[in-house]
Amino acid sequence: MDFLATTETMIAAWHGITPPNDAARRMAADLANTIRAFEAARDQMRFEDEPSSFEAALQETKE
DSSP: OOHHHHHHHHHHHHHSOOOOSHHHHHHHHHHHHHHHHHHHHTTTOOTTTSOOHHHHHHHHTOO
16 A cells, blocks of 8 residues: 555544545645655764753753
8 A cells, every 4th residue: 555545544544534635635645755755864863972052061061
């Protein structure tokens, strides 16, 4: 099953409705693109490796 069909199936199962129109289907398809973009960014951001500047400032002022 592709993402759009799976999404429509989950909506029907959880909420008892089907997407009302083509705009709803396009927004669900856009969600697939958003998920792919986040997956592509995975392991490229290193927030966990270095503390943010605010966290670093807090650590520097610790006694």
